């Protein structure tokens with residue numbers, strides 16, 4: 199087995215161990231039966247999960263400004279279903295490739311469903327401290343940190359410093375944990391679990407701290423590696439975070455696979471399979487995935503954190519390192535460590551949706567000024583290849599960041615690196631660039647170059663999407679639409695039911711019968727034959743169409759009803775206005791008619807009404823209507839009587855809105871003959887008809903009496919000494935008969 203790990207390091211109880219790369223040779227593992235029910239990350243909490251960093255509260259770096267503010271992506275529903283068949287240690291798969299996606303492609307497996315919208319590449323800058331050599335030579339810092347994600351870089355004698363701005367800037371004092379917490383890499387990990395393809399890559403001149411940032415200082419992965427070291431880089435910490443997230447989602451089923459490659463002198467080498475004498479692997483174009491992939495790249499099943507860490511160690515041990523004047527431990531290759539994450543989650547109505555996310559960690563080799571690094575021989579050849587591929591990357595970044603040039607040719611094919619990074623740079627992924635720079639004057643030219651690169655990269659936009667099986671995605675989207683339409687229709691129907699049947703009938707139309715498709719067993723979805731699937735989709739489409747039609751009709755009905763209601767309300771207001779006018783005429787004649795108490799239940803303007811009343815009489819003086827000369831209803835002007843009759847216009851709606859019964863304060867008053875009168879008029883239980891009650895109102899004067907009834911008041915004012923209580927049984931309040 200090529201991937202090994204020191205047993206002293208990440209100990210896991212044997213019972214919980216899975217197909218760890220450190221133990222199982224690839225060939226037998228290949229034949230191992232798939233274990234769909236097995237889970238990843240369910241082993242007892244292991245030591246690396248409890249590093250001192252976890253206990254230590256993440257320091258708020260003085261150095262960091264404007265952390266990324268993106269909201270974490272939405273969590274999907276938890277799930278557990280049939281797991282995808284396992285292909286341990288698979289060869290010849292397209293894992294390890296950077297798939298290029300095409301929404302228009304009719305290829306299976308490729309379909310976008312959830313878009314995050316366009317997203318700029320996030321760019322953060324990490325400035326390392328001056329190193330010993332620089333400090334010894336008395337070199338000085340040419341970088342300033344004005345804050346707010348900005349960097350000032352000296353530009354030469356007497357000239358104004360250049361200013362650059364980024365998402366986040368890490369000053370030399372920032373710790374490895376700070377980078378995890380504030381670079382935005384956590385968001386990438388969360389998104390990769392949701393099915394997005396994410397990439398974090400480090401860019402910068404040689405010796406600027408790329409490897410330090412990603413994996414830690416040299417020697418960390420040697421024989422005496424400290425598992426709890428503060429120096430662990432972003433990859434180690436990201437793995438911990440990844441498994442922490444997996445642990446928090448026990449209801450979901452995740453399958454993780456990892457691959458690790460390097461591009462050395464334009465050759466792709468499998469870092470997990472060095473036994474093949476570093477035989478270069480081919481980078482090919484996949485028609486199906488519409489992207490480049492590495493043929494025969496090893497992928498390792500990672501059921502536990504230990505497995506991922508073992509992959510990291512193995513790759514670190516096998517990558518090409520060299521030494522030159524500027525860095526004793528210089529990476530001589532670009533490396534790509536990829537973790538493929540497949541998850542299954544339930545959608546509505548028992549359908550399961552699987553998603554395939556990925557996170558790539560890319561450690562680019564540093565650009566070199568060979569004069570400065572004093573490279574020669576093998577190191578010089580490496581340097582030339584490194585510089586060449588970085589130059590192509592630079593062209594691609596420049597083309598992509600220039601909106602005018604973006605439509606033109608992007609030279610991805612000019613290097614293996616750009617072929618494999620194509621999707622991260624301009625595809626459907628989410629990308630984080632960590633630009634590493636030295637603060638020393640000695641490196642000023644390279645630093646300015648890196649900062650320019652980084653500023654350009656910030657302008658590049660990608661279109662993050664989640665890939666799903668088109669069949670699953672289609673069914674899911676149809677189901678969602680059906681659910682939305684159903685609830686909307688339900689709502690409209692209940693709104694319609696609130697109106698009298700005559701009104702509802704007036705707007706109702708014949709609807710087609712809606713056939714609900716049969717329930718699908720998620721387990722069997724993949725086994726369905728073509729015609730069965732077509733039939734299923736056809737059923738969903740027809741159900742969808744029928745619901746749409748019904749939805750439109752209901753909306754039309756609702757609009758018509760709203761218009762009717764509007765007309766009624768306007769009419770009501772007009773009448774109230776008339777009544778107010780009449781009332782003010784009568785007040786002038788010192789005659790107050792109790793009729794002005796009448797208030798339509800559908801009028802929403804009671805306060806205006808009372809306000810007007812106040813304006814017509816001194817609110818501080820209560821006038822007992824009993825003391826005032828009474829006006830018999832027969833003396834009411836005919837116009838008022840007509841208006842009152844007209845007020846019946848809202849009766850249907852009134853009947854539904856609240857069944858308000860207006861009681862006068864004398865109702866039920868001891869000694870009042872109201873009940874007797876009611877009885878004598880043939881009404882039951884004190885129930886009066888609209889006409890009757892109006893007549894009584896017309897002929898009786900009101901008198902404020904504390905009769906124990908709840909008083910209906912507006913703005914702390916009772917309406918003319920009347921109390922209004924709600925009576926369930928008052929449909930005929932405005933009955934004309």
Ligand SMILES: Nc1ncnc2c1ncn2[C@@H]1O[C@H](COP(=O)(O)OP(=O)(O)OP(=O)(O)O)[C@@H](O)[C@H]1O
Pocket residue numbers: 325326327329370402403404405406407408409410411414415416525527528529530562563564565634
């Ligand atoms: N932020 C930092 N704090 C402390 N030491 C650092 C920091 N960044 C880098 N160093 C140290 O500087 C040295 C060079 O760093 P590193 O090897 O990571 O650079 P690099 O950019 O990966 O270089 P190359 O491109 O040559 O591989 C290492 O000894 C590393 O530990």
